[in-house]
Amino acid sequence: MHCFKVLRFVSLWSKVPLGSLHxxxxxxxxxxxxxxxxxxxxxxxxxxxxxxxxxLLESVQKAMQIVREKNLDNEYPPIEGLQPFIQAAIKLGYGEKYYEKNGKYIAGCQVLSGTGAIRLGFELLNKFVTPGTQVFVPNPTKSLHPTIAKIAGLQSKEYRYFNPITRQVDFSGLFEDLQIAPNGSIVLFHACSHNPTGCDLDIDQWRQLLDLTKQKGILPFFDMTYQGFTSGDMDQDAQAIRMFTEAGVPIMLGQSFDKNMGLSGQRTGCLSIVCSNEREKEMVVSQLNLIARSLWSCPPVHGARIAETILNNQKIYQLWLDEVKHMxxxxxxxxxxxxxxxxxxxxxxxxxxxxxxxxxxxxxxxxxxxxxxxxxxxxxxxxxxxxxxxxxxxxxxxxxxxxxxxxxxxxxxx
Ligand SMILES: Cc1ncc(COP(=O)(O)O)c(C=O)c1O
Missing domain, CATH: 3.90.1150.10 (Aspartate Aminotransferase, domain 1)
Structure with a gap:
């Protein structure tokens, strides 16, 4: 008879501490x-x-009905996502005029909402920026900005944003901090509806930041998770994007449709990057694909189909604009x-x-x-x-x- 010694497995997880979320x-x-x-x-x-x-917005319900009637399959989409969605999102973010002229130079990738845009964008930056390049984030900001920067291997640093005494933007502090930031730094801006302060920059302040950006070769990364929620108007809320791109600044832009379409369970967003020419765009998309492949393989399709239907159907689009205005x-x-x-x-x-x-x-x-x-x-x-x-x-x-x-x-x- 064999005598077996019973080994007790010591669980790898027995000493794992409780992770604290936001x-x-x-x-x-x-x-x-x-x-x-x-x-x-x-x-x-x-x-x-x-x-x-x-x-559950009426525009979303109408779009869902159209998508349902198309009886589409559930095959894998391309790694970069659904082109009709990507192009419609880019047009919404940059504005029709800019899109018509320069859309062919904008690299776009469908992502898992605002979070996915930041993750994919920061991973790309980490792969190609000079080692040691810092990403500046506002203080305070959504905690996932510094968290994702760290995970992606980027060093993040805060710039002053909010004055707790006046409860307004501390613009002189912000400007001073970015003035002494190393040339070529990455700076994350909330395009509108700043979370958590609710304090946005005005047109004149954006203009000053545009000048500073050009002077210092800053790479602006706009997080636009709440387009429409500041003024009720899509173009007005994207004024900083429009101003920087019209001035020829190659920006990065993260968009989410979680809030303005009420699609948070569908993880629907877009990351886009302004490139200098079509070849550069092709290279950037190829790199985005490589990174996205190892993060989520390819994005979910349902939310993108809904969003694309809203953005590309004139009647439903108008209804959605009215609903955003109402919210x-x-x-x-x-x-x-x-x-x-x-x-x-x-x-x-x-x-x-x-x-x-x-x-x-x-x-x-x-x-x-x-x-x-x-x-x-x-x-x-x-x-x-x-x-x-x-x-x-x-x-x-x-x-x-x-x-x-x-x-x-x-x-x-x-
Ligand atoms: C400023 C900001 N960026 C990004 C995100 C993440 O967005 P999403 O929920 O679309 O992933 C949020 C979410 O609350 C946010 O407030």
């Missing part, structure tokens, strides 16, 4: 577990309608309503920054103790930096949220 992920879990009927989630990072629900207007109305409600309650603080900011996000300026009290006493959930998504407010909860904000801040300095 704070908004924790908020979702806490919010879901809360049974209080008046609970409010201000940590949502997709649009909510006036009933507090995610949107942007609702956010604006909530901003003004919230500020007014706090004023009407006699708040000793100046909340006017909330109505002056743009897009879904705002940094309220409230501190840790007030955030804790809002969660524990009033069942209102927000980010631990005091950031809120204005889209979480609606006609039903706005007065309650204002009352709670007033109660937790009336005896404190902000």
């Amino acid at each position: 704070p908004s992920s924790g908020i979702v879990a806490q919010f879901d577990a809360d049974s209080y009927s008046q609970k409010v989630n201000l940590g949502v990072n997709t649009y909510r309608d006036n009933q507090g629900n995610p949107v 942007a207007q609702r956010i604006k109305t909530m901003r003004q309503g919230f500020t007014k409600a706090l004023k009407d309650l006699g708040s000793p603080h100046d909340w006017s920054h909330l109505s002056k900011q743009f897009g879904m996000y705002s940094l309220t300026g409230i501190g840790q103790l007030q955030i804790k009290e809002l969660m524990e006493k009033y069942h209102i959930y927000l980010l631990d930096n005091g950031g809120i998504s204005i889209a979480g407010l609606n006609d039903t909860n706005i007065k309650y949220v204002a009352m709670a904000f007033h109660e937790v801040t009336k005896n404190t300095r902000l």
Whole structure:
């Protein structure tokens, strides 16, 4: 009889620590577990309608119907994605006029939304920039910018963006930091609806940055995850893209249709890069393909088919533009309503920054103790930096949220 020694496997995973995700992920879990009927989630990072629900836009429904009727197969798409989608996304981002003249020089690749655009773009940069080239990101910014830079092997550095005292863009700080950045640096800009501050640059500030970009040979990487959410107008929100490209600056652009089409579960986006000629474009696309192949092989098709149908069908496109306008207007109305409600309650603080900011996000300026009290006493959930998504407010909860904000801040300095 053989005698076997029983070996116990020591699991490789037994010492793995808990990975901590972005704070908004924790908020979702806490919010879901809360049974209080008046609970409010201000940590949502997709649009909510006036009933507090995610949107299924009419334009998206119409496009889905058209896609369904085409009875398309589910074969692999090309690695770079669906061309009709890529071209329509580029046209939307750069504007028709620029696209007609220069579209043939723009390398495009369908990606997994805004996150995928940053990942693919940063991987490409890491492969070809001079070693040591830094990528400058605003402080604060979406945490995935520095995280992805690190994963992609790029060194990221912050430039000043927000002044917590004035609660506005710290433009002189921003300009100073980029002035002393090494020539040829990569600079990430939020094209509109800055997350998390809600503070955007104005046309004059973009003009100054354009001059600096040309002077220093900066490579601008525009993250345009919220086109339409600042002004309700696609062209207006892309003004920086238009200004830089018209001036001949070779930019990189990440676009997402998660928010403005409500397609977050479909991971629909586009990365594009302005090249000098068609051969350069071909080479860049080939490199994008090589990298995308090892990241996700090829992108999912359904969201791209929906988005492409919307963008290429004049009637549905017009309907979508109106729907985006409506979403942007609702956010604006909530901003003004919230500020007014706090004023009407006699708040000793100046909340006017909330109505002056743009897009879904705002940094309220409230501190840790007030955030804790809002969660524990009033069942209102927000980010631990005091950031809120204005889209979480609606006609039903706005007065309650204002009352709670007033109660937790009336005896404190902000
Ligand atoms: C500024 C910014 N960039 C990128 C992303 C990621 O976008 P997506 O959800 O489309 O991947 C977000 C998402 O919230 C964002 O706010």
